[in-house]
Amino acid sequence: MDTPPKLRLYVEASLADGASLPLATEQAHYLMHVMRAAAGTEVAVFNGRDGEWRARIEPVGKRAVTLVVTAPLRPQAVEPDLWLLFAPVKRARIDFIVEKATELGVSALLPVWTQRTVMSRVNEERLASIAIEAAEQSERLTVPEVRAARDMTAVLADWPAGRPLIVLDEGGGGRPIAEALSELPAGPAAVLVGPEGGFAKSELDALRALSFAVPVGLGPRILRADTAVLAALACCQAIRGDWRQQPAIRPSSPSN
Amino acid sequence: MDTPPKLRLYVEASLADGASLPLATEQAHYLMHVMRAAAGTEVAVFNGRDGEWRARIEPVGKRAVTLVVTAPLRPQAVEPDLWLLFAPVKRARIDFIVEKATELGVSALLPVWTQRTVMSRVNEERLASIAIEAAEQSERLTVPEVRAARDMTAVLADWPAGRPLIVLDEGGGGRPIAEALSELPAGPAAVLVGPEGGFAKSELDALRALSFAVPVGLGPRILRADTAVLAALACCQAIRGDWRQQPAIRPSSPSN
Numbered sequence: 001m002d003t004p005p006k007l008r009l010y011v012e013a014s015l016a017d018g019a020s021l022p023l024a025t026e027q028a029h030y031l032m033h034v035m036r037a038a039a040g041t042e043v044a045v046f047n048g049r050d051g052e053w054r055a056r057i058e059p060v061g062k063r064a065v066t067l068v069v070t071a072p073l074r075p076q077a078v079e080p081d082l083w084l085l086f087a088p089v090k091r092a093r094i095d096f097i098v099e100k101a102t103e104l105g106v107s108a109l110l111p112v113w114t115q116r117t118v119m120s121r122v123n124e125e126r127l128a129s130i131a132i133e134a135a136e137q138s139e140r141l142t143v144p145e146v147r148a149a150r151d152m153t154a155v156l157a158d159w160p161a162g163r164p165l166i167v168l169d170e171g172g173g174g175r176p177i178a179e180a181l182s183e184l185p186a187g188p189a190a191v192l193v194g195p196e197g198g199f200a201k202s203e204l205d206a207l208r209a210l211s212f213a214v215p216v217g218l219g220p221r222i223l224r225a226d227t228a229v230l231a232a233l234a235c236c237q238a239i240r241g242d243w244r245q246q247p248a249i250r251p252s253s254p255s256n
Numbered sequence: 257m258d259t260p261p262k263l264r265l266y267v268e269a270s271l272a273d274g275a276s277l278p279l280a281t282e283q284a285h286y287l288m289h290v291m292r293a294a295a296g297t298e299v300a301v302f303n304g305r306d307g308e309w310r311a312r313i314e315p316v317g318k319r320a321v322t323l324v325v326t327a328p329l330r331p332q333a334v335e336p337d338l339w340l341l342f343a344p345v346k347r348a349r350i351d352f353i354v355e356k357a358t359e360l361g362v363s364a365l366l367p368v369w370t371q372r373t374v375m376s377r378v379n380e381e382r383l384a385s386i387a388i389e390a391a392e393q394s395e396r397l398t399v400p401e402v403r404a405a406r407d408m409t410a411v412l413a414d415w416p417a418g419r420p421l422i423v424l425d426e427g428g429g430g431r432p433i434a435e436a437l438s439e440l441p442a443g444p445a446a447v448l449v450g451p452e453g454g455f456a457k458s459e460l461d462a463l464r465a466l467s468f469a470v471p472v473g474l475g476p477r478i479l480r481a482d483t484a485v486l487a488a489l490a491c492c493q494a495i496r497g498d499w500r501q502q503p504a505i506r507p508s509s510p511s512n
Contacts, residue, residue: 096352103483105475138477178494218490219361219499221394227359230483231490234474238434238491243475 004073005042005054007035008136010143011067015050021067028065031057044073048142051076079142080241081188083108083163086229087195088119088149093226098127100226102134102144104233105242110190111149116197122149152192152203159212163188166236167207167215168228170198174215177232181239184214191236193229260329261298261310263291264392266399267323271306276314277323284321287313300329304398307332335398336497337444339364339419342485343451344375344405349482354383356482358390358400360489361498366446367405372453378405408448408459415468419444422492423463423471424484426454430471433488437495440470447492449485 009031013021023031031037039059045067046052052074055067084106088094101109109131111122128146135143159165164184167174168191174180192207199207207213218231237243265287269277279287287293295315301323302308308330311323340362344350357365365387367378384402391399415421420440423430424447430436448463455463463469474487493499 100483100486103477103479104487105477138479140477176494176500178499217499219493219497221359221361221396223359223394227356227486230356230486231360231494234487234490235494237475238432238487239495241475243434243473244432 004052005044007031007037007041008044008046008139009067010132010136011045011047013047015045015047015053015069017069017071019069021045021055021069022060023065023067025063028063032065042070043067045069046141049076052141074141076141079107079140080105080237081107082233082236082241083110083188083190084229084233085110085112085152085155085165085190085192087112087114087117087152087193087225088122089196089225090119093224094119094122094127095130097226097229098130098146099134100230101233102131102140103138104230105140105237106144106233107142108145108147110147110155112152112155112192113149114152114195115200115203117195118197124148153206156207156210159210160188163190163212165189165210165213166191166232167213168193168232169204169208169215169217170194170222170228171201171204172217173204173208174217177216177218177235178239180214180216181235184240186240189236189240191229191232193225193232196225260308261300263287263293263297264300264302264395265323266388266392267301267303269303271301271303271309271325273325273327275325277301277311277325278316279321279323281319284319288321298326299323301325302397305332308397330397332397335363335396336361336493337363338489338492338497339366339444339446340485340489341366341368341408341411341421341446341448343368343370343373343408343449343481344378345452345481346375349480350375350378350383351386353482353485354386354402355390356486357489358387358396359394360486361396361493362400362489363398364401364403366403366411368408368411368448369405370408370451371456371459373451374453380404409462412463412466415466416444419446419468421445421466421469422447422488423469424449424488425460425464425471425473426450426478426484427457427460428473429460429464430473433472433474433491434495436470436472437491440496442496445492445496447485447488449481449488452481 041057045055053069054071055069058066297313301311309325310327311325314322340357
């Protein structure tokens with residue numbers, strides 16, 4: 001079998017043999033000018049629903065670019081149903097959280113306002129484009145959904161049944177994370193990380209009282225919010241997520 | 257008991273009751289001008305050997321600042337003996353690796369040259385100062401040692417006995433990380449992560465043949481080198497490190 005194309009693109013259109021995909025201006029610019037692709041270059045495409053397909057670049061005008069789908073690469077597969085609830089932090093670190101959470105296989109990103117959140121707004125559109133780019137590079141078959149920022153209390157008030165909420169309890173009230181995760185059943189879950197200043201005492205008390213909350217601790221050192229997000233997500237995937245599988249596509253290794 | 261000081265400083269001098277610590281110019285500048293501390297302000301100090309102490313700022317001249325040690329805060333404790341071997345990556349991401357690895361409790365950072373490493377030099381001095389700052393903020397009692405960059409083959413040629421090397425094998429040849437870690441005995445260990453382009457095939461073959469190597473996998477997605485470092489270190493601390501302990505100092509929580 002041929003090696004998969006190096007370029008990889010998320011598209012919204014449906015994918016099937018012979019389908020024609022007119023690209024948006026930014027994607028066309030990215031392919032032709034940033035990545036310096038040419039007509040005939042092969043690209044892998046995915047849309048989160050129809051698996052991954054091989055496609056070919058067909059120039060159709062001065063700036064317009066269309067991809068033509070030529071062959072299937074991978075069928076759509078079930079991915080972990082893991083949400084991340086996080087308090088918005090300043091720009092470089094929130095971008096980082098979205099990039100890393102996407103690589104680590106989160107299915108939805110929910111920015112939540114807490115009492116000590118310093119930021120006052122979130123650019124969900126920018127976060128969504130960071131998530132798309134990270135999904136393209138990490139060989140995911142989906143892009144995590146970036147929800148609109150809401151008050152944490154509102155999100156928790158209509159919490160779905162059957163989804164345990166792993167709360168990073170920096171107050172020392174949680175169980176060691178590996179122990180707590182190894183006892184959680186398989187299925188949907190969510191991770192909640194507070195802002196740099198931590199949760200307020202009243203928030204922590206309310207969180208600990210929730211029937212679906214699983215307070216956990218990340219050891220004796222104080223972690224920044226972004227470090228805590230990554231560490232908790234990595235533990236979730238390693239201990240109860242999909243890290244028991246092998247890589248879907250082996251990276252191409254020249255035999256040197 | 258009083259709350260510990262908010263300011264925290266790594267010093268090289270020995271610490272004992274009543275000891276006088278003349279600060280280097282940069283530390284004095286940081287305390288007085290960046291953090292806007294004043295004479296009499298309390299500071300927590302640690303040196304990696306004598307535990308953590310309470311100290312007080314004594315101005316002794318126009319620019320000179322001396323700390324006077326006033327009382328013990330925490331005794332020195334044993335920390336995990338976990339090395340990180342990593343291929344240097346570009347500046348923002350290498351700084352990030354050092355910051356996060358320090359928060360995650362690594363004891364030594366060993367930059368190693370591999371066949372596909374793109375960078376050609378490492379500023380170990382800058383990395384050491386990032387490690388100090390991250391250690392101060394994470395409440396560690398030590399600062400990880402930053403070793404001079406060496407060829408990976410040279411480092412592996414004189415590898416110490418009794419220290420398993422957890423190799424992130426992005427070629428799919430490793431066991432799932434949680435499974436492999438749960439079988440490793442307690443004690444010294446090291447994590448090895450390759451460059452963005454991965455290890456060369458000949459390197460991976462040589463690594464897999466080492467008696468002390470434990471090749472592991474991080475699931476079906478392709479992770480950036482910096483993400484892989486963090487994920488592996490978090491799993492090490494959660495599954496076989498010190499994350500079964502509670503935080504050493506509970507963050508101060510105003511009762512709001």
